[in-house]
Amino acid sequence: MVAKSPAPTALEGRFVRLEPLDPSAHAADLFAAGGGDEEVWRWLPAEPPATEEELRELAGRVAAAARAAGGLAFAVRERAGGRAVGWTTYHDVSTVDERLEIGWTWYGRAHWRTPVNTETKLLLMGHAFDTLGMGRICWKTDHLNVRSQQAIVRLGAVREGVFRRHRLRSDGVTWRDSVYFSMLATEWPDAEARLRARLES
Template identity: 45%
Template sequence: MSAAFASFDTPLPVTLELHGVRLEPLGPHHADGLRAAASDGQLWQLRVTSVPEPHEVDAYIFKAIEQRPTRLAFAVIDVGSGAVIGTTSYHDIVPAIARLEIGYTWYAQRWQRTHVNTTCKLLLLTHAFETLGAALVGWRTDNYNFASQAAIERLGAKKDGVLRHHALRRDGTVRDTVMYSMAAGEWPEARAHLRYQLARHGVR
């Protein structure tokens, strides 16, 4: 391993909490909550995401656990009610170059366009850069998922490019994948902006 990345720590299961949102390692005990979250808006019908149908949730969770250590999946919990409101992951973790990506992210419809996504990203990015020692964090999304692209850009991530004919969608079509990233040196400004966004919406 290059000495430059010797300080990077492979992500281990951890619980993170801020502003009434808790991220905890995804496990089988979250299955019923995750089914309810996916059913809020029937999110599996969205063409440009990969939200599991209710009968697929147990396999979805098993696969996420099976992918460790290259993926670490979290259940997103509303602290006030204890309800599972979605999920997110570190994935494509490459310790040799201190790189990881954030993805597999979705929330119940009622929690979309709230402080939840910004809070989750602040938690995950803070942990990635300040605890794990990541050199770079990446994102990828469907070329037609314009809402996701806008959300990633609001974080301060830079668009790296498009991988054409890259991955299958659930409907059998092949998507282009839009790639984004944020380097460690860009994190302080991005962190300040995320905190500003939350404060503007009354979250402190």
């Protein structure tokens, strides 16, 4: 199977719907979910947006950057309430190398430790492996962001190593080491079964 680039599409789950990020359509919900919350934005490569307009502009930049990297940005809409509660992206896509990265993910704090992240990642990984034909998915996160690292490991990803002094943080002063994780297509069936069982429990 030849890997394909992500195309604008919606991914439907039981708890969430992922749809292409539209700054105009999603900004109000997203700002209500987590705009200005310093804990939500603590490890992200941007300062917390102080206004809905700032969040709209940032969402536009994120969507454009994902497209420029061959990927796609998604708004994460909670099905129960119908509101967008965060976003996530496919980026650093290489169809030749059959790989992509999942990242730039955030959710409003009210949706932490709920099925939102598990099902979002289940939908993204299933689409990447089963529809796009990717052989590898990777994630990277700040070495100080222990909560993110634990969440990635719970997906079934393998910790690969650390890129030291990899990225300047959004404060413009401190540097982060990036911890890399990956999952291969051969590892996906077992991971999918575990994640589906978790959602059913």
